Amino acid sequence: xxxxxxxxxxxxxxxxxxxxxxxxxxxxxxxxxxxxxxxxxxxxxxxxxxxxxxxxxxxxxxxxxxxxxxxxxxxxxxxxxxx
Amino acid sequence: xxxxxxxxxxxxxxxxxxxxxxxxxxxxxxxxxxxxxxxxxxxxxxxxxxxxxxxxxxxxxxxxxxxxxxxxxxxxxxxxxxxxxxxxxxxxxxxxxxxxxxxxxxxxxxxxxxxxxxxxxxxxxxxxxxxxxxxxxxxxxxxxxxxxxxxxxxxxxxxxxxxxxxxxxxxxxxxxxxxxxxxxxxxxxxxxxxxxxxxxxxxxxxxxxxxxxxxxxxxxxxxxxxxxxxxxxxxxxxxxxxxxxxxxxxxxxxxxxxxxxxxxxxxxxxxxxxxxxxxxxxxxxxxxxxxxxxxxxxxxxxxxxxxxxxxxxxxxxxxxxxxxxxxxxxxxxxxxxxxxxxxxxxxxxxxxxxxxxxxxxxxxxxxxxxxxxxxxxxxxxxxxxxxxxxxxxxxxxxxxxxxxxxxxxxxxxx
Numbered sequence: 001x002x003x004x005x006x007x008x009x010x011x012x013x014x015x016x017x018x019x020x021x022x023x024x025x026x027x028x029x030x031x032x033x034x035x036x037x038x039x040x041x042x043x044x045x046x047x048x049x050x051x052x053x054x055x056x057x058x059x060x061x062x063x064x065x066x067x068x069x070x071x072x073x074x075x076x077x078x079x080x081x082x083x
Numbered sequence: 084x085x086x087x088x089x090x091x092x093x094x095x096x097x098x099x100x101x102x103x104x105x106x107x108x109x110x111x112x113x114x115x116x117x118x119x120x121x122x123x124x125x126x127x128x129x130x131x132x133x134x135x136x137x138x139x140x141x142x143x144x145x146x147x148x149x150x151x152x153x154x155x156x157x158x159x160x161x162x163x164x165x166x167x168x169x170x171x172x173x174x175x176x177x178x179x180x181x182x183x184x185x186x187x188x189x190x191x192x193x194x195x196x197x198x199x200x201x202x203x204x205x206x207x208x209x210x211x212x213x214x215x216x217x218x219x220x221x222x223x224x225x226x227x228x229x230x231x232x233x234x235x236x237x238x239x240x241x242x243x244x245x246x247x248x249x250x251x252x253x254x255x256x257x258x259x260x261x262x263x264x265x266x267x268x269x270x271x272x273x274x275x276x277x278x279x280x281x282x283x284x285x286x287x288x289x290x291x292x293x294x295x296x297x298x299x300x301x302x303x304x305x306x307x308x309x310x311x312x313x314x315x316x317x318x319x320x321x322x323x324x325x326x327x328x329x330x331x332x333x334x335x336x337x338x339x340x341x342x343x344x345x346x347x348x349x350x351x352x353x354x355x356x357x358x359x360x361x362x363x364x365x366x367x368x369x370x371x372x373x374x375x376x377x378x379x380x381x382x383x384x385x386x387x388x389x390x391x392x393x394x395x396x397x398x399x400x401x402x403x404x405x406x407x408x409x410x411x412x413x414x415x416x417x418x419x420x421x422x423x424x425x426x427x428x429x430x431x432x433x434x435x436x437x438x439x440x441x442x443x444x445x446x447x448x449x450x451x452x453x454x455x456x457x458x459x460x461x462x463x464x465x466x467x468x469x470x471x472x473x474x475x476x477x478x479x480x481x482x483x484x485x486x487x488x489x490x491x492x493x494x495x496x497x
Contacts, residue, residue, distance in 0.1 A: 016145040032146045039212040040149055 003049075003074070004067040010048065011063065014041060024064030031063075045070060051077065086325035087258045087340075088492060090333040091169025092431050093161035093269070096316040097133035097418050101164060105428075106435040108417070109443040110464040114298040115418045116312050123277045128284055129292040129300055132275050133314025133419025150213040151226065152191030153315070157424075158223035158271035159230060161317035166231050169321035169333060171265060173232040182263035183224050183237035184254035186246030186270030188423035189279060190220035196276040223271050227319075235263050241423065243479035244383070246270050248426025251320060252342035252485055258322050265327075269319035269427040283313060286352075288387050301420075302447040303384035303413035304391050304455040311385040314419025318427035335492045337434045340472075341370030347482030354390055354478050359397035362484035363474070367401070370488040372472055374402040377409055377488070379442050379467055381433040381475040382459070384413025385420055394476065395455045410467060412436070412460050416446035426477035430487050433473040437491055440470040 001009075008022045017031060028038055038060060042053050045066070051073045058069050094101060097115030098108035108115065115133045124130035139148070139156055148156070166173070173181050194217035201207040216222060221239040228237055236257075240249045247270025254268035274280075283289055290300035290310040302308040328335060343365030347358035367374060383394055391413075399406045414432050421428055436442055441464050448461035470491065477485045 014145070032144070036213050036216065037146060037149045043209075043212060 003070050004064065006048070007045070007063065007067050007070070010044060011041070014044065022063050024062065024067065026063045027061055028063070049074060085259050085261055086338060087255050087322050088325050088328050088338050089320050089336045089434065089489070090171065090323050090328050091165040091167070091321035092336065092434070093164025093168065093319040094428065094431060095135055095137060095157045095160045096318070096421070096428055097135055097314050100135070100137050100160070102431060102435065106432065106439070109414055109432060110441055112417065112444050112446050112463065114446070115314065116298045116301065119275065121277070126277065127280055129290060129297060129312070131297045131300060131312055133312060133316070133421065134275065135316050150216050152194040152217040152222060152273065154187060154191055154271050154273035155217070155223045155226050157273055157315065157317040158185070159226060161269060161271065161319040162227045162231060162267060165267065165269070165319040165321050171321055171323070171333070173265070178232040178234040180235060180263055181233045181265040181267065182235040182254065182257055183228050183233045184240070184250040184257070184266055184268040185224040185227065185238070186240045186242070186250035186423045186426065187220055187223060188241060188243050188246055188272055189274045191218035191222055192274040192276050192279050194218040196278045227267065231267060233267060242483040242485070243481055244420065244422055245426055245477040245479035245483045245485040246423040247318065248430060248475065248477035248485035248487055249344060249483065251427060251430055251487055252344055254322050255339045255342050258324050264324050266322040267319060268322055269317065270424040271317035272421050272423040273315045274422060275313065275315050280313065289313070290386065299447040301386045301416045303382070303386040303416050303445055304395070304452060304459045305448045306450040306452040308386045308388065308391065308452070310387050311415060311420040314421045316418070316421045316424050316428060318424055318431050320427065320431070337437065337489045338492050339487065340490045341366035341372070341488035343369070343484070343486040345484045347484065349482060351482070352480050354393045355482065356393045356397040356400060358482060359394060359476070359478055359484050360400040362486040363397065363401045363476070366474065366486040366488045370472070370490065372488065375405045377472050377474050378469045379433065379436050379473045380409055380411040381429045381436070381473070382411050382413045383476040383478045384445065385415055386413070390478070391452070392454050394478070395457055398457060406457055408458065410442040410458050410460050410465060412443045413445040414443055426475070426485060429477065430475040430489070433475040434489050436467065437470045437473040437489065440467045441465065442467055
């Protein structure tokens with residue numbers, strides 16, 4: 001499953017949203033996910049992907065933005081891993 | 084000075100989740116005290132509470148619930164009812180002339196306790212990011228304002244058992260003096276957590292488990308009383324300036340005519356008859372009523388050994404010879420002690436009693452205490468001989484006394 005698909009699945013269960021609402025370009029604000037809900041969700045993602053999202057805040061406006069950020073951090077994590 | 088009228092009420096309580104169901108249950112003497120279903124309830128001496136049975140999922144989406152403690156969910160439900168019943172529209176500039184006056188004792192107790200559990204028991208490295216906005220005492224006021232569009236002043240009063248009576252009293256004053264044209268007032272409490280209940284248990288004010296009918300454990304003014312049973316819930320009212328309410332064709336339920344607020348300044352938990360009597364006199368004076376013109380009283384009547392005797396003494400002091408003639412109901416026996424919500428809930432009970440002309444019973448009063456020798460309407464409800472003016476007493480820890488007086492609505496000022 002791609003990162004985007006994992007995020008979509010988690011959003012469906014956390015927020016009771018439907019898959020068709022959660023396209024990559026869907027805006028969080030329009031889904032009713034405000035800044036506090038976004039932070040809560042990012043905490044869940046950190047646990048799911050074993051990541052630290054606290055490093056530098058990035059603008060997250062859409063469902064796809066979250067997937068891009070997670071993929072970026074996962075790539076960093078791989079690069080930083082001892083050979 | 085403006086006249087202040089009530090144009091909408093809302094109730095979420097152990098006796099039902101709308102004002103009519105609540106009052107009908109009170110009049111019929113149905114108990115709202117039930118066994119607490121929490122997994123830790125066996126740790127309590129008396130695992131009973133006045134719990135609210137409401138389908139939260141049916142009223143709030145999962146996204147909406149993020150960042151909302153149970154106390155705020157209950158508050159929102161009561162506030163929605165009051166706004167809807169009043170028919171008032173607060174969108175746009177109307178909301179700027181509206182204020183929010185809310186009461187709570189312990190705010191988001193569930194969220195706070197869950198965070199402590201995560202931190203101290205689960206050893207979590209960090210806590211839920213919404214913990215603060217769920218637990219803070221003014222969370223309910225902020226969320227109600229967002230939903231209702233109230234953009235004037237907002238206040239949260241935390242005066243223990245008198246919190247929401249104070250909130251209503253201060254709202255009444257604000258409308259009376261023209262600070263706001265409309266006020267949403269009331270209170271909410273949802274403190275049935277293990278930590279809070281155990282703390283109350285230690286204080287020794289809760290009813291004991293000595294009865295084979297635990298749902299009757301709270302017995303105000305009875306010889307065999309042993310304390311109160313905690314409850315949860317919310318109650319809300321819309322108060323409006325009289326002329327504006329008439330102009331928009333609002334249906335007027337009652338008029339608030341008096342408010343007394345005093346502090347005992349004697350002991351943090353022991354009530355003081357003198358402080359209570361001063362609050363009652365203050366409310367009567369503002370209402371321009373003689374004690375003999377009060378037709379029904381909703382007592383604070385918690386069912387504690389000391390509290391009920393002191394309130395009886397204060398009532399005798401204020402009402403003199405008439406004290407034995409006024410029907411007085413202690414409804415906590417049935418709905419429990421809702422702390423920050425109880426003043427508003429009981430004021431609504433008093434207003435409903437006036438409107439329907441019937442005093443709800445003081446349930447479980449099989450054995451009256453000779454020291455509490457007033458007409459406490461034992462066991463069964465009773466039609467009121469007159470029902471023009473009612474009083475509701477709320478006396479809280481910290482020595483906070485709040486008394487409200489409401490009058491049957493008449494268009495012409497007397």
